[in-house]
Amino acid sequence: MGKSVIVIGGGIAGMTAAGMLARQGYEVTLLEKENETGGHVAHWDRLFPDRRKASEVLEFTGEGMKDVHVAKGISISRISRQNNEFTVTCGMQDSGSVMKSHFTANALIVATGFDLFEARRKEEYGYGIYNNVITSADLEEKFKSGKGILTAEGKIPKRIGIIHCVGSRDEKVGNLYCSKVCCVTGVKQAIELKEMYPGSVVFSFYMDLRMYDRNFEELYYEAQQKWGISFIRGRLSECAENPDGSIVIRTEDTLTGKPLKMTVDLLILLAGFVPAAGTASVAGMIGLKTGTDGFVNPADSHIKNNLSGIPGVFLAGAVKGPVSVTEAIADARAAAALTSEYLKASIEEYA
């Protein structure tokens, strides 16, 4: 076939799209800034709603990209387009990785994904200051390690708080959008904590619970009915640390209209999505348009959702905004299908 594709970003979306195109016979190069592919999924223990191992999904996706050339530790310094050929210039590369400094291809898929909201920016929550305030990502790492979830003092947490919408739907930090997957992640993690420590009490503080997809609502019911998790409608105001390291939280139960002050042994912040740090620079190099939220705008939100407005440049996954793993995979496959059509037809309507 002789046509080639560069996929920027080696998370689950980039891996999926790269694998699919390679299996169709295209020459595919995947550029990843980290030294490993897998993105956020590589750091996650289990996935909602069925709590299957994230590693299984990653393994499946990895197996599908045997014919993909993967370049890790890549930092892109320039992207140019001439006569429908893209050249990606890379500034630095780690030793051991592909030492090529230029990559060329007939199409680009941008799958730069997302970063987790930097929880310390919610200063009043004390992440990075109070020892027993952690993020949902930290919790997954702990689950993954298999060493149990203990407080900083090495004790089993008897009272656990889970805070929804950290860095999402929050005008104060400049993120008005919903990160979409944190609600069900919080429900999943609450159940997992109860599975691990049936004697512990788990409180979940939320604004709304957006159980938007299949089996999510059922999981939420299970959390309440089977596991006795307390869902309290109210945003966290602030945290402080007690002398014993436990965390004082101030919030409000908006259903009863009463302020709450309570103590938990461990507080988990469900950090939302923000555009990946690399998205803005890649977008600037190619001329992609971003919204006020920093995510890349597709050519059309309904019928050209994987197109970028630039011929030969396609979008996959969370580069366009928060998505679940399932959605990222489906979206990446759609992007790959359109890329393939474009490479066969080479027509301008794929813009």
Add this chain to the structure above:
Amino acid sequence: MKIEGKRLIWNDYQKEIAEDNYFYVRSCVRQNFFPGAEKTFLRYMKEMGKDVFENPSHTTCSGIGYHSDIVPFETAMTMVARQFALMTEAGYRNFVTSCITSFGLYSETLETWHHFPEIEEKIRGHLKNATGREFVKPENLAHASDVTFKLRKEISEAGKYRLVNHVTGAPIRVVEHIGCHYSRMFPSKGVGGAEYPYVLVGMIEEWGGEVIDYPERRHCCGFGFRQYLVKANRGYSISASKKKFDSMKPYKPELILTNCPGCPMFLDRWQYAISEMEGTTYGEGGQGIPVVTYEELAGLILGYDPWDLGLQVHQVPVEPLLDKIGIPYDPEKKFLDKDGNSMGQPKSPTHLKFY
């Protein structure tokens, strides 16, 4: 508690503080509450060779009235404009306030004018009509605690004493409390931001003390304007202070350091009131926890006589702190005025240890 996390936040909130040539405006209440504080600021600024100018015609900023819903914002801004006019007429561009609420009001006014230039024009018109005055906006706006923070190393180097127990060598354990209007409204206007302000912490660290963080650190000092100004609400005021004292007590603080007119007043006076009401004291052996302003503390570090600083008018006796640091004082002179005449002496409290 991870101090590195706080340092990251402190790095995010650095503010520019002018080097010299300050136009200083006083608080309308501090000279009654803590009569030596402002004088002490002027004293060490002069000793450090800094130019601080005061115009006796300056007035209240009206901030207390504004935050009590008595003075409309437009009126308050016009009074602020007059202060700026006095600064302009004196040839200064760096504006320094003694009061935290003033600092908040000046910040709010400048921020309002920045976003709504038409309001600035309107206020300029009001000032011109009322007084014939015009003004240039300050190039630098700082609170006097910002300036003291900036000079903390020089104060330390010139100082006679450290915030250290002179017998044991242990650092003095200090609770710091920042006035709400310092950085709560505009976190970027305060050193260290709003959640973990650094302005007083920096002084405590530099002068040898140990900072205590405690669960109710961010809670109201007890002033809260209408909590106290409306007499019927004063129960809220004292209960707010009590909540803080109860929360800090397990950490055994030896000093409370403040930068606001209201905070030292209520954290000091209510300790006395609580001791009279229920016999509770929060220091060691029936003592209270001494409460001082940053100017008074700088004065102590510099070796000024405690009675020149006005520490004798504090309700909670400061002698335990002086004894720990090893600062000499003459008990016989505690209640003498500058001419050596007796100022009168308060009655001893029932429970709070008195010296």
